[in-house]
Amino acid sequence: MSILSMAKLLVKSVFHGPYTDRYPKKSRENYERTRGSIDNDIDQCIFCGMCMRRCPTSAITVTKKPEKKWSIERMQCIQCGYCVSVCPKKCLSMRNQYTTPDTHKVRDEYTDARVSDH
Amino acid sequence: MAKRTVIPFGPQHPVLPEPIHLDLVLEDEKVIEAIPQIGYVHRGLEKLVEKKDFKQFPYVAERICGICSFSHGMGYCMSVESIMGIEVPERGIYLRTIWAEIARMQSHLLWLGLTADAFGFESLYMHTWRIREQVLDIMEMTTGGRLIFSVCDIGGVRKDMDAAMLDKVLAILTDLEKELREVTEVFLADDTVKHRTVGLGKLSKKQAYDLGAIGPFAKASGINHDMRTQGYAAYGKLDFEPIMAEEGDCYARMKVRIDELFQSIDLVRQTVAAIPDGEILSKVKGNPKGEYFTRVEQPRGEALYYVKGNGTKFLDRFRVRTPTFANLPALLETLKNCDLADVPILILSIDPCISCTER
Amino acid sequence: MEEQNIRQISPEEILKETNNIRNKGYRLVAISCTYKDGMELTYSFDKEYDFINLRINMEDDVKIESITRIYPYAFLYENEIKELFGAKIKNIVGDFHDQLYRISVDAPFKSKEEK
Numbered sequence: 001m002s003i004l005s006m007a008k009l010l011v012k013s014v015f016h017g018p019y020t021d022r023y024p025k026k027s028r029e030n031y032e033r034t035r036g037s038i039d040n041d042i043d044q045c046i047f048c049g050m051c052m053r054r055c056p057t058s059a060i061t062v063t064k065k066p067e068k069k070w071s072i073e074r075m076q077c078i079q080c081g082y083c084v085s086v087c088p089k090k091c092l093s094m095r096n097q098y099t100t101p102d103t104h105k106v107r108d109e110y111t112d113a114r115v116s117d118h
Numbered sequence: 119m120a121k122r123t124v125i126p127f128g129p130q131h132p133v134l135p136e137p138i139h140l141d142l143v144l145e146d147e148k149v150i151e152a153i154p155q156i157g158y159v160h161r162g163l164e165k166l167v168e169k170k171d172f173k174q175f176p177y178v179a180e181r182i183c184g185i186c187s188f189s190h191g192m193g194y195c196m197s198v199e200s201i202m203g204i205e206v207p208e209r210g211i212y213l214r215t216i217w218a219e220i221a222r223m224q225s226h227l228l229w230l231g232l233t234a235d236a237f238g239f240e241s242l243y244m245h246t247w248r249i250r251e252q253v254l255d256i257m258e259m260t261t262g263g264r265l266i267f268s269v270c271d272i273g274g275v276r277k278d279m280d281a282a283m284l285d286k287v288l289a290i291l292t293d294l295e296k297e298l299r300e301v302t303e304v305f306l307a308d309d310t311v312k313h314r315t316v317g318l319g320k321l322s323k324k325q326a327y328d329l330g331a332i333g334p335f336a337k338a339s340g341i342n343h344d345m346r347t348q349g350y351a352a353y354g355k356l357d358f359e360p361i362m363a364e365e366g367d368c369y370a371r372m373k374v375r376i377d378e379l380f381q382s383i384d385l386v387r388q389t390v391a392a393i394p395d396g397e398i399l400s401k402v403k404g405n406p407k408g409e410y411f412t413r414v415e416q417p418r419g420e421a422l423y424y425v426k427g428n429g430t431k432f433l434d435r436f437r438v439r440t441p442t443f444a445n446l447p448a449l450l451e452t453l454k455n456c457d458l459a460d461v462p463i464l465i466l467s468i469d470p471c472i473s474c475t476e477r
Numbered sequence: 478m479e480e481q482n483i484r485q486i487s488p489e490e491i492l493k494e495t496n497n498i499r500n501k502g503y504r505l506v507a508i509s510c511t512y513k514d515g516m517e518l519t520y521s522f523d524k525e526y527d528f529i530n531l532r533i534n535m536e537d538d539v540k541i542e543s544i545t546r547i548y549p550y551a552f553l554y555e556n557e558i559k560e561l562f563g564a565k566i567k568n569i570v571g572d573f574h575d576q577l578y579r580i581s582v583d584a585p586f587k588s589k590e591e592k
Contacts, residue, residue, distance in 0.1 A: 005308045009245060009300055019248055033277070035262040056174040080177045080268045085276065157578040165586060330504050330550045348526055411481060411521065411528070413506075422507050422521065439507035447550035476578070 035079040036095040040070055044091035051083035051092060071109040074099045120145045125458070129158050133236045133462040135185075135228075136472035140465075144458060152453045154446060160476040164436055171431040172198060172406060176270060182438065183474040184265050185228060186416050188221040190438065190474075191270040193414040196350065197425040198272050201406045207397040210274030215352040215389050216287075217260075217267065217275075219382045224253045224265075225417035226375045226382075229469050230305065233372065236462045237314045245301050252294055256287055274399035284390050291383050302376045315368040319452040319464045322366060331448040333419020333441045334374045335468050339366035345415035356388050368467045375469075405431050416441055418469045440474035483519070483530040488541045491520075494531055495544045498522050503529070505544075508554040510562050512587050518564070520544075537587075538565060545570040553577075561586045 013019075021028065030036075047070065049062045059076035060083060063069045077099075084092045099106070123144050129137030137158040143150045166178050180191035192214055199206060227250040234242040254264045260279055261267040269277050279287070305311055321331070326339040336343060337360065344360035346353040361377045363370035406427030414421050419441030426434040445468045452464055486494055503522040511517045518541070520531040535541070543566050545552050552571040558564050560575050563584030 003309050005304045006242065009304070010241070013245075031259045031262075033260065033262040034258060035268070054174065056170060056177045078177065079263075081262075081276070082174070082177070155577075160578045160580070162580075162585065327504060330548070343525075409481075411530070413528070420506075424507075424509050424519075426511055428513075434513055435509075435511040437507075437509050439509075443553060444506075444550075446553060 030096045032096060034096040035081060036098040037074060037079070038072060038077060038083065039093050039095055040072075041091040041093070042070065044089050045070060046089055048088060050086050050088060054082050054086050056080060056082065069109060071107055074106040074108060075102075122150070127152075127461060127465075131462070133232070133466060134470070135232060136470065138465075138470060138472050140453075140461075142453070142458070142461065147458050149453050149456050149458060149461065152450050154450065156446075156472065156476055158476075159473045163477045164438070167433040167436045169432075172427070172433050173272060173402070173431075175433070175436070176272065177268060179436070179438075180266060180268065180270070182477050183440075183471055185225050185471055186221070186418065186421075186440075186474055187266050188217055188270065189414055189416040189421060191267070192218060192351075193412055193421060193423040193438070194425065194436070195270050195272050196414070197410045197412040197423045198406055198427075200410045200412065201408045201425060201427055202402070202404065204273050204400060204402060206274050207400055208394045209278075209396045210398045210400075212352045212389055212393040213275050213279065213398065214270065215356075216279075216386055216393075217257075217269065218351065219385050219389070220253060220256060222417045223379055223382045224250060224257070225469075226379050227253065229375060229466070230302075230372075233463070233466055234305070236466050237311065239311070242301070242304055249294060249297055249301065252290060256290055259283070260287065271399065273402045274397070276399065278398050284393070288387065288390060291386060295380070295383055298379065302379070305372060305376060312369065314460075314463060315372060318368040318460055319456065319467060320365070320367045321448065321452060325451070326366065326448065329448040329451055330444050332444050333416075333469070334371055334378065335419070335445055335448065337361065338363045338370035338374045340364050343420070345413050345420050348413075350412075350414065352389060352392075355392065356385055358385060368463060371467050405429055406433065418442060418471060418474075419445065438474070438477060440471065440477075442468065442471050442475045446475070481530070482528065483532050485532050485534070488533050488535050488539055491531075491533065491544065492542050492547070495520070495547050498529075498531075499547050503527075505548045505551055508551065508558060510558045510564065512562055516562065516564055518558070537563070540565045540567050543567065543569040560584075563587050 047062055047064050047068050052060045052062045057076050057078055059073045061071050079098060081094055084094055125142045125144055127140040127142055128134055129139045139155040141153040163178060163182055167175060170178060176191050176194055179194040180187045182190050227246055231243045231246040234246060258264050260283060261269045261277060269275050321339050323340040326336050326341055332343060340362060342360060342362060347360060358381060361374050361381060363374050407429040409426040412423045421441055422439040424437040428434045449465065449468050453461065456464060503524040506521040506523045509519045516535050516537055518533045522529050543555055549570065552569055555566050555569050556573045556577045559566050560577050561584065
């Protein structure tokens with residue numbers, strides 16, 4: 001007859017207190033490898049378009065003419081990291097915080113502000 | 119002659135993790151037969167091979183299901199590697215094994231919590247899921263995602279774990295094992311749990327084999343079939359025996375899954391002790407041409423992956439046959455002659471993962 | 478690549494072959510279908526890790542017998558193939574009549590989508 005098998009667990013949890021965090025008063029620390037939104041170091045980017053071809057959800061758009069522009073649809077990105085691994089100049093990086101939920105879709109754009117030498 | 123009524127079960131039910139519909143034909147609280155209807159989560163993911171090339175497809179394959187996501191990615195990558203003749207480096211194989219075993223632990227802990235909730239034992243459900251959170255923290259620390267890892271790629275794995283990280287994983291698992299022993303003791307020894315599960319839904323060994331049952335559901339009836347003994351990934355070098363039981367009722371199925379949990383912790387320890395140094399990803403050149411069948415042991419049983427390529431970068435066909443698809447007819451057989459109140463526990467005892475079933 | 482045991486048979490021999498395999502004690506693992514220049518069905522069986530396959534290549538409108546009389550749990554696989562590919566499988570014990578997934582398009586996997 002074993003009906004009090006959970007007694008030890010219950011007593012322990014009474015003395016331990018709550019196991020959960022008091023979110024949002026205490027914010028959650030993400031780990032170093034947590035996958036989040038994509039950042040582009042626009043000064044290094046050569047606008048080759050590799051990331052646009054490889055993205056599984058077609059979230060990235062790269063244009064070379066009439067002007068050099070790299071843009072990403074934030075809500076379409078699935079944070080897989082494929083673009084980061086195929087970039088030849090290694091200018092793409094992944095933050096460890098994901099895009100905050102919002103009521104409308106966001107498209108982030110980066111334009112090339114460099115002046116060409118020739 | 120007693121009157122027959124038909125009661126619909128699902129698709130929304132507090133006990134079900136995913137939607138499935140059953141029409142139960144009852145005669146005074148005893149179920150006579152059950153007629154299934156699936157198709158609530160059918161997304162037609164297999165047709166996406168026409169649009170995404172074979173290198174982008176692992177990200178689609180692992181999103182077929184949230185609970186068994188790593189095995190889907192691994193099964194797809196293993197099939198394509200066998201077709202193209204790619205040799206995965208040793209360290210990559212061992213890392214895949216570690217992640218597969220941790221994913222198995224997470225799945226079994228989810229199932230244990232849901233079973234406790236099905237008989238109304240909510241505090242036990244919360245304690246089990248509290249332990250599961252620690253396993254999910256291990257996954258986030260090592261791969262970046264809690265359930266969808268995005269770490270398996272054709273030719274190996276994309277992220278490495280150095281010695282410090284592996285030691286941390288082992289330390290967390292050792293603490294977890296102590297707490298796990300206390301919680302699983304309640305599942306196995308408590309009188310109320312035994313009253314609800316012992317003798318329920320008995321399937322003899324011959325019946326289970328004739329119905330095509332696989333996974334822990336069949337191991338509890340005495341069928342010795344575990345794809346891990348065939349030695350894919352690093353399992354050929356590890357020392358373990360498939361866990362089996364004889365009775366074939368719900369209590370035996372619970373016991374098999376609890377023992378598999380402890381076996382997984384042991385397997386992770388063995389793998390970490392034996393992991394070699396080296397590369398983790400080999401280069402992929404060319405396109406796949408040919409076809410191949412791979413069988414992988416998912417937490418729920420044996421899953422079959424079929425890939426067919428024709429020399430271009432888009433595959434011809436990708437097919438997954440998941441274990442729940444094979445266990446559904448066996449479920450319909452166990453539902454005969456049971457009480458209406460036992461239906462939720464019987465459905466949960468096959469560990470239904472309906473998103474995998476319908477893709 | 479390991480050896481894969483795939484044997485080619487014709488649509489009329491399916492019941493006889495399946496019966497032989499059943500008598501040897503094999504269990505049915507899966508029935509797969511590919512549509513490329515005609516219908517290609519593959520029946521996979523297993524006994525103690527010995528994995529064998531039967532392959533049938535046929536035209537779209539050939540009627541093939543169901544194996545649910547021999548393996549009763551094959552009804553799920555055959556209903557799915559009938560609905561997704563439009564294969565003509567007759568005498569299924571437990572036929573859903575294309576209501577398993579209730580897709581609005583007829584035989585969606587049969588044709589490639591326009592780009």
